[in-house]
Amino acid sequence: MSVAREVAERLGPLLLGGLIALGLSGIVSMQAFIYFRTFKNDYARIRGAVGVVWILDLVHAALVCATDWQYLIDNWGNDQVLDHIPLACALTILVTAMVTFVVQCFFVRRVFVLSKKNWVVSSPMFLFAFLRLVSATATTALMIKSETFSNFRASYTWVFTLGLITSVVVDVLVTFFLCHYLRASRTGFSSMDFVIDTIMLYTINNGSLTCASTIVSLICWLVMPQNLVYLGFHFAISKLYANSFLATLNTRDTLRERSHGSSNQGHALPVIFPSRMGGTNRFTMNNDVNPLDTTATNLQINVEKTVQRNIEGDISDLEQRSEIDIQSPASSAKVL
Secondary structure (H helix, E strand, O other): OOOHHHHHHHHHHHHHHHHHHHHHHHHHHHHHHHHHHHHHOOOOOHHHHHHHHHHHHHHHHHHHHHHHHHHHOOOOOOHHHHHEEEEHHHHHHHHHHHHHHHHHHHHHHHHHHHHHHHHHHHHHHHHHHHHEEEEEEEHHHHHHHHHHHHHHHHHHHHHHHHHHHHHHHHHHHHHHHHHHHHHOOOOHOOOOOOOOHHHHOOOOOHHHHHHHHHHHHHHHHHOOOOOOOHHHHHHHHHHHHHHHHHHHHHHHHHHHHHHHHHOOOOOOOOOOOOOOOOOOEEEEEEOOOOOOOOOOOOOOOEEEEEOOOOOOOOOOOOOEEEEEEEEEOOOOOEOO
């Protein structure tokens, strides 16, 4: 293989991956700015998580720039540097894992809430996410120790592979269980089901995007570890996780508006007029009042529908209530 071709195969993916990562980093910063401007009264833990992810993303972008600078500027024309692992390059692995861990813990918590605090379902996902962080930390330390890619591949291939595999497992499990519990939360009312279906679509899109990027990086690492294509894809992984996290938070207002808009479009709620109902029926009444009294000259029906949603975006408590007030000059009744 010629030197020019080797340079192209090793440094080309780093340059392209770095440019893509910087573009995605700009989107992350925009999303973070929108979040802090829009959700000023959000929970402190969520605002803190957003701040941590944003800072880590900026650090990652700086490390990517430093890596490309060392390869393409400082050591231009030095063929010996192609196998060398710069410190900044090794640190990108750790920062990516830190961003991934924060985001995956956020989504695991959503599964925990939706599953009504089912530790059997949530605990394995958290353990896999933590194992991913430990594996990436070990990968960074071993890369610094090995100093060259050839030495690292010769002895520690499995460490980097384990980190990518556990990341894929967490993404698949989180996406599956979120969709499962969201589907189980369907109420039968079109307005609420519309919101749930939209959240499910966002969940599938976010999970599939981060999972696909990790799988591509894993395949490139296993199939052609001699070049740095896998590292170019790996540069973009943390950006995709950060964007999926921030997009999930920033779309809450949009979903709330769609829910309110959908509830005002004339979707009829079931209305049952007075009669003796069983104790299990949703609509009960006072038998002492007949709202169909023939002496009534004015009949007014007010239908009120409310939807309660958690500020964090967790659809943990979906409640639908219909209240019918029937009033007339001669009598009045409330049917729940």
